[in-house]
Amino acid sequence: AQTVTQSQPEMSVQEAETVTLSCTYDTSESDYYLFWYKQPPSRQMILVIRQEAYKQQNATENRFSVNFQKAAKSFSLKISDSQLGDAAMYFCAYRIYGGATNKLIFGTGTLLAVQP
Amino acid sequence: EAGVAQSPRYKIIEKRQSVAFWCNPISGHATLYWYQQILGQGPKLLIQFQNNGVVDDSQLPKDRFSAERLKGVDSTLKIQPAKLEDSAVYLCASSLDLGATYEQYFGPGTRLTVT
Numbered sequence: 001a002q003t004v005t006q007s008q009p010e011m012s013v014q015e016a017e018t019v020t021l022s023c024t025y026d027t028s029e030s031d032y033y034l035f036w037y038k039q040p041p042s043r044q045m046i047l048v049i050r051q052e053a054y055k056q057q058n059a060t061e062n063r064f065s066v067n068f069q070k071a072a073k074s075f076s077l078k079i080s081d082s083q084l085g086d087a088a089m090y091f092c093a094y095r096i097y098g099g100a101t102n103k104l105i106f107g108t109g110t111l112l113a114v115q116p
Numbered sequence: 117e118a119g120v121a122q123s124p125r126y127k128i129i130e131k132r133q134s135v136a137f138w139c140n141p142i143s144g145h146a147t148l149y150w151y152q153q154i155l156g157q158g159p160k161l162l163i164q165f166q167n168n169g170v171v172d173d174s175q176l177p178k179d180r181f182s183a184e185r186l187k188g189v190d191s192t193l194k195i196q197p198a199k200l201e202d203s204a205v206y207l208c209a210s211s212l213d214l215g216a217t218y219e220q221y222f223g224p225g226t227r228l229t230v231t
């Protein structure tokens with residue numbers, strides 16, 4: 001069974017600094033997607049960035065980038081130039097490519113605080 | 117484009133009572149998901165619909181939970197009777213279709229408290 005592990009329940013970063021959130025996963029599949037979602041207090045889950053496992057190049061979206069290490073089954077999120085609006089719960093998630101369903105499997109989340 | 121709508125936003129009930137949640141997906145989205153998010157955990161899929169058919173309900177406690185998506189648009193999730201451990205946020209999501217390339221869009225969720 002696929003599992004997603006986030007070992008950092010809470011993280012803190014100073015405004016304008018850089019922070020890295022960690023995620024590891026376990027799967028026997030070779031084709032899959034990985035995601036980082038942001039959940040602010042409003043509870044609405046927002047997609048931050050996604051990575052296709054078959055792509056060697058790490059995904060980037062403005063201030064957000066990932067370090068995808070397929071062999072190590074590691075998928076970390078780097079937030080550069082942190083802003084107060086980045087404060088939220090961040091979830092790492094996994095999805096099989098081409099399965100009968102495309103359900104997301106989530107980790108337990110990392111609560112990010114941004115200090116002014 | 118309107119997002120995924122859910123109601124109510126909050127609900128407090130006593131154990132053994134029944135409750136229903138409603139979800140209206142993004143217009144044109146064929147696939148609809150209900151996730152349960154218990155405090156301190158990530159969301160867990162309860163049931164997934166493709167149009168009005170069930171694709172995956174393997175994690176749905178069928179003795180007390182039921183869901184339907186009549187006409188392949190809106191969906192309701194019902195709990196009867198509720199238990200204390202059902203206290204959670206219930207998230208609805210939708211995607212254009214079933215394929216893995218299609219992004220899932222989430223609603224704001226319904227926070228259920230069972231006392």
